[in-house]
Amino acid sequence: MKNRDILAAWKYHDGTKHSYWSIRNNPHYLDWANRPLPFKVFPKIEPLPLPREVPQTGVAALSSISEPLPPSRADSIPDLQDLARILYYSAGITKHRKSSGGEIYFRAAACTGALYEIELYVVTGDLPGLDAGVYHFNPADVSLGVLRKGDFRGNLTQATAAEPAVAGAPMTIICTGTYWRNAWKYQARTYRHFGWDNGTLLANMLAVSAASGLPAEIVLGFVDAEVNRLLDLDTHREVSLCLVPIGHRSESSLPTPRETPALGLETIPPSQREVEYPAMLEMHDASSLESGEEVAQWRGKQPVVASSTPAGEEVQLQRWREEEQPKDSIEQVILRRGSTRTFDKTASITLAQLSTILDCATRGLAADFLEPRGTQLNDLYLIVHSVEGLIPGAYFFRRGPSTLKLLKEGKFRAEAHHLGLEQDLPADACVDIFFLANLERTLERYGNRGYRAVQFEAGAIGGRMYLAAYARGLGEPGLTFFDDDVTNFFSPHARGKSAVFLLAIGKPLRGAT
Numbered sequence: 001m002k003n004r005d006i007l008a009a010w011k012y013h014d015g016t017k018h019s020y021w022s023i024r025n026n027p028h029y030l031d032w033a034n035r036p037l038p039f040k041v042f043p044k045i046e047p048l049p050l051p052r053e054v055p056q057t058g059v060a061a062l063s064s065i066s067e068p069l070p071p072s073r074a075d076s077i078p079d080l081q082d083l084a085r086i087l088y089y090s091a092g093i094t095k096h097r098k099s100s101g102g103e104i105y106f107r108a109a110a111c112t113g114a115l116y117e118i119e120l121y122v123v124t125g126d127l128p129g130l131d132a133g134v135y136h137f138n139p140a141d142v143s144l145g146v147l148r149k150g151d152f153r154g155n156l157t158q159a160t161a162a163e164p165a166v167a168g169a170p171m172t173i174i175c176t177g178t179y180w181r182n183a184w185k186y187q188a189r190t191y192r193h194f195g196w197d198n199g200t201l202l203a204n205m206l207a208v209s210a211a212s213g214l215p216a217e218i219v220l221g222f223v224d225a226e227v228n229r230l231l232d233l234d235t236h237r238e239v240s241l242c243l244v245p246i247g248h249r250s251e252s253s254l255p256t257p258r259e260t261p262a263l264g265l266e267t268i269p270p271s272q273r274e275v276e277y278p279a280m281l282e283m284h285d286a287s288s289l290e291s292g293e294e295v296a297q298w299r300g301k302q303p304v305v306a307s308s309t310p311a312g313e314e315v316q317l318q319r320w321r322e323e324e325q326p327k328d329s330i331e332q333v334i335l336r337r338g339s340t341r342t343f344d345k346t347a348s349i350t351l352a353q354l355s356t357i358l359d360c361a362t363r364g365l366a367a368d369f370l371e372p373r374g375t376q377l378n379d380l381y382l383i384v385h386s387v388e389g390l391i392p393g394a395y396f397f398r399r400g401p402s403t404l405k406l407l408k409e410g411k412f413r414a415e416a417h418h419l420g421l422e423q424d425l426p427a428d429a430c431v432d433i434f435f436l437a438n439l440e441r442t443l444e445r446y447g448n449r450g451y452r453a454v455q456f457e458a459g460a461i462g463g464r465m466y467l468a469a470y471a472r473g474l475g476e477p478g479l480t481f482f483d484d485d486v487t488n489f490f491s492p493h494a495r496g497k498s499a500v501f502l503l504a505i506g507k508p509l510r511g512a513t
């Protein structure tokens with residue numbers, strides 16, 4: 001089993017670390033003339049327009065993030081309007097702007113470089129308003145393109161070794177990653193971005209599904225080749241990353257798997273030339289699951305044991321009461337969200353705001369690799385610059401009791417500037433949140449696929465933080481970082497952990513874009 005040879009994940013991780021010197025010595029530049037198209041286009045498929053005027057759920061953003069619906073035995077069947085709402089608020093175009101490199105179509109969820117390498121597909125039985133089939137979602141004209149007609153849900157049940165949420169779902173959304181669209185800028189580091197960018201999108205998808213009254217969860221355990229074949233992917237260019245079963249139907253008989261002949265559908269090439277980065281293809285191959293038995297075994301093992309929690313003085317975070325929170329709906333918050341480009345460095349946020357964001361975002365994600373619910377692979381470390389009621393310094397967040405442990409006191413804006421790739425945003429924010437994971441333990445438990453899981457979880461929690469921050473009137477960008485310097489900064493507490501993700505929270509500078 002390739003997945004058990006975890007040297008592959010270490011090789012990829014170590015080979016794609018950023019350091020002060022790796023950034024300076026990289027001759028890579030952006031070839032604007034060869035910039036990839038931001039959409040996958042099937043020119044010969046007649047688009048099936050999705051409804052654009054869909055009723056809003058009106059559910060408060062903070063409730064929809066923090067209270068995912070538990071798996072239910074009652075039937076909850078999405079209709080075409082639910083599907084349109086979920087797709088649009090996960091990956092739809094919410095703004096566009098002209099830039100020197102051309103038009104940029106900004107989407108509902110944050111994405112590294114605004115390159116939007118995550119594609120969405122829908123595998124469904126007959127739904128109110130939509131025939132059973134396999135569809136591709138095109139955000140450019142808010143339409144579906146039919147790839148296969150008929151009910152192929154049995155293929156997903158088989159590929160996931162009968163994962164209960166998938167087996168009972170009236171429809172499942174499949175997220176894929178297209179290497180070149182992101183690698184044009186980020187080269188081999190794109191494989192990490194798959195998890196981050198898919199994760200932020202998943203935060204929206206789970207929240208909008210919950211607000212629509214539909215259970216949804218993230219499924220990472222599946223036989224890769226079977227799902228890729230169903231979507232007819234050219235796996236040198238695009239690969240399936242995760243499944244999101246949505247809704248529940250108690251059917252007496254499940255559809256049986258069907259033949260999936262090659263489709264050979266024409267697509268418009270994204271660029272004149274594409275560069276292949278073998279390190280990513282190797283990482284993907286090494287983390288692929290090859291049979292139903294392997295999937296079942298992968299899912300069934302014991303969870304990763306939580307990090308040790310050394311005693312010491314800790315600050316209790318404030319409990320937040322829903323009735324005191326802003327009531328903006330999840331849709332309003334998603335439309336308002338946009339990464340902060342300049343922070344007001346004289347501003348501060350309250351402990352109550354920080355508490356809400358940390359608590360909402362870290363309530364157990366619904367994911368097959370996080371069982372029992374509430375398990376978390378990433379640990380959160382903070383650099384606090386200006387949060388009312390907290391001494392500036394470096395902290396460790398403990399989820400269960402919801403406390404912050406002061407690791408070292410100090411004003412660390414200069415250090416944050418360095419750790420966040422020498423950008424102003426982490427230095428000018430009120431707080432920076434770093435995600436670090438014990439990769440050794442995670443890879444031991446999940447094999448190479450644990451590397452995917454760690455990145456996905458960070459992206460999804462980061463995406464929830466985006467939503468919670470904007471719901472509380474604050475701003476946030478995701479950020480990238482100098483890997484080993486982050487670990488060193490938080491050591492000895494963080495010794496042995498790897499840097500996975502970074503985001504900054506603060507108040508956007510008024511009038512800045």
Ligand SMILES: Cc1cc2nc3c(=O)[nH]c(=O)nc-3n(C[C@H](O)[C@H](O)[C@H](O)COP(=O)(O)O)c2cc1C
Pocket residue numbers: 106107108109110111112113114196197200337338339340421423425477478479480
């Ligand atoms: C994981 C992640 C990392 C990011 N890293 C940076 C960064 O290092 N610097 C930066 O200015 N923006 C960063 N961004 C913000 C993106 O540039 C931004 O999401 C993208 O341009 C889309 O714009 P929007 O978020 O306003 O919709 C990051 C976003 C994500 C999701």
